[in-house]
Amino acid sequence: xxxxxxxxxxxxxxxxxxxxxxxxxxxxxxxxxxxxxxxxxxxxxxxxxxxxxxxxxxxxxxxxxxxxxxxxxxxxxxxxxxxxxxxxxxxxxxxxxxxxxxxxxxxxxxxxxxxxxxxxxxxxxxxxxxxxxxxxxxxxxxxxxxxxxxxxxxxxxxxxxxxxxxxxxxxxxxxxxxxxxxxxxxxxxxxxxxxxxxxxxxxxxxxxxxxxxxxxxxxxxxxx
Numbered sequence: 019x020x021x022x023x024x025x026x027x028x029x030x031x032x033x034x035x036x037x038x039x040x041x042x043x044x045x046x047x048x049x050x051x052x053x054x055x056x057x058x059x060x061x062x063x064x065x066x067x068x069x070x071x072x073x074x075x076x077x078x079x080x081x082x083x084x085x086x087x088x089x090x091x092x093x094x095x096x097x098x099x100x101x102x103x104x105x106x107x108x109x110x111x112x113x114x115x116x117x118x119x120x121x122x123x124x125x126x127x128x129x130x131x132x133x134x135x136x137x138x139x140x141x142x143x144x145x146x147x148x149x150x151x152x153x154x155x156x157x158x159x160x161x162x163x164x165x166x167x168x169x170x171x172x173x174x175x176x177x178x179x180x181x182x183x184x185x186x187x188x189x190x191x192x193x194x195x196x197x198x199x200x201x202x203x204x205x206x207x208x209x210x211x212x213x214x215x216x217x218x219x220x221x222x223x224x225x226x227x228x229x230x231x232x233x234x235x236x237x238x239x240x241x242x
Contacts (some may be wrong), residue, residue, distance in 0.1 A: 019144065019177045023154040023170045025161015026115070029122040035149040036123040037140060037173065038228075040157045041165040042196040043083070045096050045226065048217045049135045050096045051081075052239045055105030055220055058066035059237040061124075062227065068112040071234070075215040076172040078108040079138025082132025096135075096216065111237075119157035120228050124235045129228045131237055134169055134184070134191065135221040139178035139241070143225040148242040152177070158196060165191035165216070184219045191217045 029036075039045070048059055062068035065082065069089050069205035072080045092099065094113050098225075111117055116131070123129045128147055132140040144152055154173065156166035168190035175182045191197060192213070199205050200213040227240035 019149060020151045021154060021174045021177065022083060023156055023167065024160070025156055026119045026122055027160060029119075029153075029155060033123050033153040033186065034127050034130045035144065035147065036126045036153045036155055037130045037132050037144070037170075037177070038065050038116065038119040038123060038155045038157060039166045039169050040113070040116030040119065041163075041169050042158070042194070042200060042216045043096060043212060044111070044113040044157075045131045046096045046135050047081075047094050047099055048111065048131065048226060048237060049101045049107055049133065049222050050215070051104055052224065052226070054102055056107050056109050058108050060108065060110045061120050061235040061237055062110055062112040063118065063121055065112060068110045069106055071110050073110070078110055079104070080110045081112070083113045083207060086107055095207050095212055097189045097211040098207075100215070104124040115157035119155045120237070121235055123153075123155060124228055124230060130240070131226045131228055132169065132173070134172070134179030134188065134217055134219045135215075136225055137169065137173055137176065137184075138220040139223055139225040142241055143227075143242050144177060163196060164194035165196055168194075188217045188219060
């Protein structure tokens with residue numbers, strides 16, 4: 019399977035199979051939300067859309083990155099989500115990069131969202147689909163985020179049939195500027211454990227697939 023890695027600005031609509039990567043923190047948070055019982059996650063392009071969807075569905079929970087804000091019930095933090103009882107709930111997620119990247123490829127034949135926490139399951143889903151080529155979309159820093167590029171490189175090795183020690187790729191992510199910002203308290207809505215939770219490899223046994231449902235971009239757990 020061949021692969022290429024691009025930033026969100028390079029997505030051109032020709033991607034048939036895509037993996038959108040946001041290690042710190044959108045898709046690590048999403049994976050934890052599913053682990054805590056969330057049924058589905060609706061991905062919003064911006065704050066206004068997230069709040070509009072919530073107004074139409076007041077029983078749904080809205081989540082955004084940054085500090086807590088009016089109208090939002092949750093923040094984009096795996097360390098905080100991991101203790102929430104979210105059984106059967108629907109979450110509306112809006113983040114600066116991850117949800118934007120997912121929306122850019124939502125029309126693809128197969129679009130997955132990933133971080134290290136679901137890396138193995140993501141690779142298995144791609145292999146099971148029999149894809150010839152995959153586009154990795156590194157969402158952070160317009161495609162330059164060290165942690166997202168490390169995850170993409172690790173996934174490429176898995177797709178090549180290797181079983182590598184993830185240590186070198188985890189170290190790249192752990193020492194990234196984003197991880198340093200999290201550990202230093204320079205990102206709003208953060209938990210002290212967020213950086214380490216974001217570099218846990220294969221914490222969960224499911225991939226996460228995004229597609230259109232009733233006009234919304236919906237992310238769901240995906241097992242093969």
